[in-house]
Amino acid sequence: SYVLTQPPSLSVAPGQTARIPCGGNNIATKSVHWYQQKAGQAPVLVVYDNSDRPPGIPERFSGSNSGGPATLTISRVEAGDEADYHCQVWDNSNGFQGVFGGGTKLTVL
C-alpha cells in the first residue's frame, strides 16, 4: 500500500518560514492535500490539490508538489500556527484507499 512520510516535528521562530515535507513514491503524480489540526479539534483543510487554498485560509499557507517531496510552506509563522499538519492523498493502486502521512508537529518557538 502507498505510504506518505513526514518528519514528526519541526520548530520555527515567529516570523520565519516553515517548510513541511511529505514524501511518497512518485508523489508528483498525485494530488496532495494538507490539514491543520490543533489540540483537541477536528482537522481543517489548509491546502488542496497540491497548491490551492480553501476560502478563509491565509495566503501565508502555500503548497507545492513538483519534484522531490510535496511541501507545505507557512510564511511569516505566527504563534497561532502551532499545530499538527497532515498530508493526504487518494491511492487507487490496490482498490481505493485514503492515505495520510504520520503528521508533523509544528512548534513556534
Add this chain to the structure above:
Amino acid sequence: VQLVESGGGVVQPGRSLRLACAASGFSFTNYVMHWVRQAPGKGLAWVALISYDGRNTYYADSVKGRFTISRDNSENFFYLQMDSLRPDDTAVYYCARLRTPSGGPVLFWGQGTLVTVSS
C-alpha cells in the same frame, strides 16, 4: 454542512459497536461519505468510504473484514459497524465529507466520537 457522530463508548475486545453519522445542510444523496480515525497521540488514518448510492464500499486494510460501512439515504445517516474490535481500534472516529461529490480533499469533519476498546 453539519456532520454529527454518535455511538462511541467503551467496549471489550472482540465485541461490536455501531457508529452513526447524521448529515445535514447539503444534498446527502449526491456525496461519497467517509470515516477517518485517530488513535490517541497518533496521526489520522482513513477507515472506509461508501458511494453515494451505497453500492460501492472500500476499506483500509486494517479494518477489512471486520468493519462495514452503510448508509440510509432516506434519513441522511451513514454508519460504521465495527465487529471483532481490538485494542488498536481505540481512536476518535470522524465522519467526513469531501469538497466535491466525486473527490478531492476532506472539507467537512464531524466533531468525532471516541471508541475505547479495553477489557
